[in-house]
Amino acid sequence: MQSGGSISLKGLPVRQPPAVNRFFSSTPVSLIIYCFIVGVILYSSFTGAQAMGYNWQWYQIPKYIYSFTDNGFQFGELMLGLWTTITLSFTAFVLALAIGFLVAFLRLSGLFIGTKIAICFLEFVRNVPLLVLVYLFYYVLGPVFKYDRYTASILCLAVYHSALISEILRAAINSVAKGQWEAAKSIGMTKMQTYRYIILPQSIRFMLPPMTGEVVHMVKSSAIVSVIAVAELTTLGQNIISDTYMAFEIWFTIALIYMFVIVILSIGASQVERRYTVIN
Amino acid sequence: MLTESPIIKFQNVDKFYGNFQALTDISIEVHPTERMVICGPSGSGKSTLIRCINGLESHNYGKLIVDGVEIFEGSKDIIRLRQEIGMVFQQFNLFPHLTVLENLTIGPIKVRKISKAEADVTARKYLERVHIPEQAEKYPSELSGGQQQRVAIARSLCMESKILLFDEPTSALDPEMINEVLDVMVELAGTGITMVCVTHEMGFARKVADTMVFMDEGRIIEVAPPDKFFSKPESARCKEFLEQILEH
Numbered sequence: 001m002q003s004g005g006s007i008s009l010k011g012l013p014v015r016q017p018p019a020v021n022r023f024f025s026s027t028p029v030s031l032i033i034y035c036f037i038v039g040v041i042l043y044s045s046f047t048g049a050q051a052m053g054y055n056w057q058w059y060q061i062p063k064y065i066y067s068f069t070d071n072g073f074q075f076g077e078l079m080l081g082l083w084t085t086i087t088l089s090f091t092a093f094v095l096a097l098a099i100g101f102l103v104a105f106l107r108l109s110g111l112f113i114g115t116k117i118a119i120c121f122l123e124f125v126r127n128v129p130l131l132v133l134v135y136l137f138y139y140v141l142g143p144v145f146k147y148d149r150y151t152a153s154i155l156c157l158a159v160y161h162s163a164l165i166s167e168i169l170r171a172a173i174n175s176v177a178k179g180q181w182e183a184a185k186s187i188g189m190t191k192m193q194t195y196r197y198i199i200l201p202q203s204i205r206f207m208l209p210p211m212t213g214e215v216v217h218m219v220k221s222s223a224i225v226s227v228i229a230v231a232e233l234t235t236l237g238q239n240i241i242s243d244t245y246m247a248f249e250i251w252f253t254i255a256l257i258y259m260f261v262i263v264i265l266s267i268g269a270s271q272v273e274r275r276y277t278v279i280n
Numbered sequence: 281m282l283t284e285s286p287i288i289k290f291q292n293v294d295k296f297y298g299n300f301q302a303l304t305d306i307s308i309e310v311h312p313t314e315r316m317v318i319c320g321p322s323g324s325g326k327s328t329l330i331r332c333i334n335g336l337e338s339h340n341y342g343k344l345i346v347d348g349v350e351i352f353e354g355s356k357d358i359i360r361l362r363q364e365i366g367m368v369f370q371q372f373n374l375f376p377h378l379t380v381l382e383n384l385t386i387g388p389i390k391v392r393k394i395s396k397a398e399a400d401v402t403a404r405k406y407l408e409r410v411h412i413p414e415q416a417e418k419y420p421s422e423l424s425g426g427q428q429q430r431v432a433i434a435r436s437l438c439m440e441s442k443i444l445l446f447d448e449p450t451s452a453l454d455p456e457m458i459n460e461v462l463d464v465m466v467e468l469a470g471t472g473i474t475m476v477c478v479t480h481e482m483g484f485a486r487k488v489a490d491t492m493v494f495m496d497e498g499r500i501i502e503v504a505p506p507d508k509f510f511s512k513p514e515s516a517r518c519k520e521f522l523e524q525i526l527e528h
Contacts, residue, residue: 182336183373187387187439188363197390201377 049248061249064240081236082257088153088232089219095158096218100165107170118166125163130224133160138228153225153232161218168214172207173199212269216262223258233257286345287312287443287474288333293342295328295498302328303339304498310491312442315475317485317506320495321521326478329495330445333476334358334365347442363391366436370448372428374420380407380431381416384438392439399438406434410464426457430464437468444468446477482526486510494518 016022023029049056064076075083107118125133137156138149147155176199184194226234237254241247286309295303303325310316318326331337333346338353347364349357375383384403388394394402407413410430412423420428429449436444446465450458462484469475469488479485485492485506492509494502494517502509502518510526513519 177373179369179371179373180375182367182369183375185336186334186362186365186367186369187435188359188391189387190359193390197386198375202375 045248054248056249057244057246058249060244060246061253064250064253077236077240078233078253078257081231081233082261084230085219085222085232085234086261088150088225088230089157089215089222092154092157092161092222093215093218095154096161096165099158099162100169103162103166104169104173107166108173122163122166125160130156130160130221131227134224134227149225149228149230152228153222153230157218157222157225160221161214164217165211165214168207168210169203171210172203175206176202208273212266212273215269216265219262219265220258286310287314287347288476289343289345290329290332291343291345293332293339293344295325295332295337295339302498303332306342306500308493308500308503310443310474310476312474313472314490315469315488316477316491316493317489318476318478318493318495319480319482319485319521319525320501323497324495325498326495327447328498330447330476330478333443333445334362334367336367363439364441365443365445366439366441367445368429368432368436368447368449370451372420372425372432372452374428374432374435376420378419379416380412380418380420380423383420383431384435387435387439402440403434403438406437407431409437409467410434411460424457425453426460429453429457429461433461433464433468441473443474443476446475446479448478448480450479450481480525482510482522494521496521 024033062076064078066076066079067074103118103121106114107122109115128136134153134156137159138152141147141155142149142152173195180198180202181194184198189198222232223234225232226238229235233254237250241250244250288308288310290306290308293303293306294301306329318329320326328337332339332344332351335351335355335358338351344351346361349361351358351361374380375386378386381400381403384406385396385399388399388402389396404413404416407416410433412427412430412434415423415427415431420431423431433449449465450461453461458481462481465475465477465484466488475488477485477489489506492502492504492506493500494509494513494515496517501515502513504513509518510522513522
């Protein structure tokens with residue numbers, strides 16, 4: 001079938017994708033398909049819940065987020081959990097960054113022993129499941145060094161992510177052209193000065209995109225410390241469910257809260273990224 | 281008096297990359313204020329030789345003395361010594377995250393610990409000398425290749441070094457920009473600074489060189505003043521090389 005209508009500048013008909021493709025990618029049809037899929041998911045979970053006699057209690061949820069009492073406005077349990085998740089992730093990230101830098105510099109130091117230590121650390125952390133690390137830090141190292149579950153969770157997340165961060169840093173530092181090292185050396189800079197004034201400022205734009213991904217990753221993997229009962233979002237959710245049996249509502253709510261926080265983080269991250277990629 | 285003791289002295293220097301011998305039995309002296317031009321086919325070890333002088337490469341055997349200090353791998357003096365040796369690279373190697381002015385002042389401020397105001401004055405003086413004072417606030421990526429290389433020359437001048445090394449400074453430039461860089465280098469040659477220059481620009485060499493050096497396969501084949509070097513070179517290999525590059 002000859003495509004009707006559109007004519008290019010040269011006066012010849014413009015080639016267009018086949019009619020079937022155009023039909024399915026048009027806006028109204030896409031919307032209908034989208035609504036259909038979402039509808040099917042909602043309907044089947046609803047009927048599934050009905051079938052097992054699930055008693056929906058959405059009206060119970062708001063009090064876990066906020067409440068008005070005689071004392072005025074108060075955050076609910078889930079919000080307190082979210083706050084712990086955020087402070088936990090933030091502290092662990094700062095610590096992970098510090099360890100990551102240390103490991104990356106050891107790896108790049110050129111010292112035989114430094115490189116070997118860094119590689120051993122990386123291989124250990126990367127080849128042990130995060131869950132096992134959590135148990136190790138809480139049940140083994142915890143009693144040995146006498147720290148509580150909150151500290152254990154921060155240390156564990158920091159160590160796990162420092163391995164990933166150190167590789168990001170190393171790749172970013174190696175992305176700076178070798179000539180920059182030579183130029184810096186030739187004006188008499190020491191290794192420290194070269195890193196500080198020449199190499200690190202240039203490697204920021206290489207490390208920022210994967211690093212922001214790492215922040216998001218950290219918030220998500222912080223949920224795993226619920227296995228040692230640190231009072232963060234996931235743990236508090238579990239506690240509420242064991243009291244009230246509202247599994248469906250609470251898990252939906254928690255998923256939405258995580259999603260909300262991470263979408264906001266991602267938007268912030270892309271802003272920072274845009275700012276740093278301008279130069280050259 | 282100054283010309284009596286050499287400022288750079290190679291004594292039977294050998295350099296290996298794995299099993300490949302890049303430099304073989306190099307012995308040569310450069311005296312203060314001397315302008316030496318090194319030429320030779322690619323892979324002949326010219327760049328390796330010049331990079332040994334400021335320790336960007338380290339030699340394996342023999343002795344290398346620069347400004348009265350012996351250089352060897354891992355020597356602590358090399359960092360201090362590099363302040364006395366400016367270097368200009370084939371690929372410019374300007375710092376892309378800094379403006380032209382910051383490129384020139386970062387060395388004096390961070391390494392020589394000079395005040396920013398003083399470093400700025402010096403930097404503008406040398407930008408004037410390489411004829412681009414108006415580009416001070418720009419970033420390197422906004423300049424042409426020739427301008428970038430002149431900034432690189434100004435950067436090495438800002439350290440107020442005793443020795444300037446040039447490693448094929450015009451090889452990465454478009455033909456129409458070569459002369460603006462060579463002009464600056466000719467002007468510098470008149471200031472009495474010690475220069476060691478690896479280049480294929482024989483017109484420049486004829487104009488400024490006190491000593492010509494020809495290298496091939498990691499060895500120094502011929503050392504002569506330019507008159508003799510260009511009119512009647514002794515070795516057949518050197519004669520052949522000169523014929524090839526002077527033909528056009």
